[in-house]
Amino acid sequence: xxxxxxxxxxxxxxAGRLPPAPAHGAVDDELPFETPILxxxxxxxxxxxxxxxxxxMGFADVRLARNGAEAVALAADxxxxxxxxxVNLGAGDxxxxxxxxxxxxxxxxxLFITGYAGDDIRARIDSxxxxxxxxxxxxxxxxxxAQLRAALLAQKPN
Amino acid sequence: MAGGISIDLDxxxxxxxxxxxAVIVMDTSGVVRGWNDVAxxxxxxxxxxxxxxxxxxxxxxxxxxxxxxxxxxxFLATGEGPVLDTTIEIQALCADGREIPIELSITYTEHFxxxxxxxxxxxxxxxxxxxxxxxxxxxxxxxxxKNLLGVVSGIAHLTARNAASPREFAETFxxxxxxxxxxxxxxxxxxxxxxxxxxxFAALIEPLAGARQQVEVQGEPVELGSRDLITVGMIAxxxxxNAIKYGALSQEQGRLSIAWRRDGESLLLTxxxxxxxxxxxxxxxxxxxxxxxxxxxxxxxxxxxxxxxxEGLTFSLRFTPR
Numbered sequence: 440x441x442x443x444x445x446x447x448x449x450x451x452x453x454a455g456r457l458p459p460a461p462a463h464g465a466v467d468d469e470l471p472f473e474t475p476i477l478x479x480x481x482x483x484x485x486x487x488x489x490x491x492x493x494x495x496m497g498f499a500d501v502r503l504a505r506n507g508a509e510a511v512a513l514a515a516d517x518x519x520x521x522x523x524x525x526v527n528l529g530a531g532d533x534x535x536x537x538x539x540x541x542x543x544x545x546x547x548x549x550l551f552i553t554g555y556a557g558d559d560i561r562a563r564i565d566s567x568x569x570x571x572x573x574x575x576x577x578x579x580x581x582x583x584x585a586q587l588r589a590a591l592l593a594q595k596p597n
Numbered sequence: 598m599a600g601g602i603s604i605d606l607d608x609x610x611x612x613x614x615x616x617x618x619a620v621i622v623m624d625t626s627g628v629v630r631g632w633n634d635v636a637x638x639x640x641x642x643x644x645x646x647x648x649x650x651x652x653x654x655x656x657x658x659x660x661x662x663x664x665x666x667x668x669x670x671x672f673l674a675t676g677e678g679p680v681l682d683t684t685i686e687i688q689a690l691c692a693d694g695r696e697i698p699i700e701l702s703i704t705y706t707e708h709f710x711x712x713x714x715x716x717x718x719x720x721x722x723x724x725x726x727x728x729x730x731x732x733x734x735x736x737x738x739x740x741x742x743k744n745l746l747g748v749v750s751g752i753a754h755l756t757a758r759n760a761a762s763p764r765e766f767a768e769t770f771x772x773x774x775x776x777x778x779x780x781x782x783x784x785x786x787x788x789x790x791x792x793x794x795x796x797x798f799a800a801l802i803e804p805l806a807g808a809r810q811q812v813e814v815q816g817e818p819v820e821l822g823s824r825d826l827i828t829v830g831m832i833a834x835x836x837x838x839n840a841i842k843y844g845a846l847s848q849e850q851g852r853l854s855i856a857w858r859r860d861g862e863s864l865l866l867t868x869x870x871x872x873x874x875x876x877x878x879x880x881x882x883x884x885x886x887x888x889x890x891x892x893x894x895x896x897x898x899x900x901x902x903x904x905x906x907x908e909g910l911t912f913s914l915r916f917t918p919r
Contacts, residue, residue: 481895481896482744482747482748482751482896483828483891483892483895483896484747484748484751484752484755484892485747485748485750485751486895487751487755487891487895488750488751488754488755491754491755491758492754503895505895505896505898527740527744529824530919554739554740554742554743554744554746554747555736555739555740555743576743576744576746576747576750577746577747577749577750577751578747578750
């Protein structure tokens with residue numbers, strides 16, 4: 440019986456929306472939803488999905504860049520308050536180099552996403568982009584929300 | 598020789614000649630006493646130059662020399678030799694300064710008069726290279742699989758947002774995965790090098806069965822790299838699905854023409870549907886259309902044009918192949 444009711448309540452929610460509760464580190468009202476967010480991802484379907492997830496969390500200003508050069512140009516123009524960056528970007532600068540270039544002029548927390556997170560990647564990230572977080576592909580909404588929250592609520596260095 | 602016993606070098610050499618491995622004979626003072634032809638070839642050191650030299654100065658890299666001398670002294674003092682009668686993998690130094698990986702086994706024998714050590718050495722460079730290639734391939738495969746899972750999860754997410762029912766989700770999702778699978782099959786058949794665009798369309802159209810006769814595919818020979826091919830495959834699948842549901846392939850007399858040509862650096866692909874009887878309101882700006890536009894712009898760095906006329910859809914895609 441209970442199971443049946445729970446199922447009906449679940450299915451009444453709008454499709455694809457995150458549960459509103461801040462449980463499990465999900466998004467809550469304290470977050471600065473006006474923060475401009477820049478997503479750097481070469482694979483369109485992953486970029487689009489990430490974009491949707493972040494917009495569904497409540498962020499309004501979300502931009503996509505498909506390679507390092509586009510990301511650097513967009514960052515100079517839009518001054519993102521947070522960067523979500525794929526590590527492998529195909530040809531050209533990879534995500535770590537791109538984020539490091541952006542961080543040379545803009546202060547923004549960085550969330551890296553990668554399919555294969557070996558120790559060498561972690562070491563490169565730690566030496567090139569201070570304090571960056573790392574998420575594994577495929578991206579799930581909840582861990583993404585938790586990392587976004589942690590990154591945005593962390594104290595900015597002075 | 599110590600104690601007046603001498604080594605029966607003739608006897609040893611007769612055996613060494615027939616060996617397929619490099620064989621080196623060393624006496625208990627650490628001096629080379631035998632060096633066969635294979636050892637000459639492997640290490641680039643002539644037998645005459647090797648005889649009478651200390652083993653540790655010949656083919657043992659500097660960093661192992663001390664351990665080698667210590668091991669020899671330890672064996673002579675105690676009779677314990679952990680590297681004896683077993684096989685180890687170690688680096689050996691060649692005359693030109695290269696180091697090669699070798700498989701080494703050492704035996705101690707008194708059969709030839711004075712006791713000697715016989716070292717059997719096999720160059721395992723080829724095996725090492727093969728192992729390294731295999732490791733690289735596994736890394737690459739792992740990367741591809743993870744990326745593919747990311748793409749599949751993206752397809753699932755986007756399909757779910759736009760499906761009216763679980764049944765529609767299942768149908769659309771599996772259709773998209775199947776199309777992705779066909780692009781992968783094609784790329785596997787060319788070892789993930791460039792694949793002909795014509796083969797991609799042939800693979801996508803193949804499941805249409807009878808309706809294949811309504812489709813004409815023509816274009817100059819063009820090959821695409823894996824990333825471009827997968828994206829064009831996804832675009833073509835969305836167009837094809839739309840044509841089957843609402844467009845030229847929803848009518849028995851409808852016609853679809855797929856054509857491409859090079860235009861300088863770029864490739865121009867045209868998709869022309871002609872309906873047998875003028876349809877109702879054509880489907881515009883649906884999810885498939887947005888997906889195609891996003892794929893074209895984001896993945897291919899290209900552009901699209903859509904012309905929905907009563908006779909049917911005309912679509913064109915322009916991009917510069919990588």
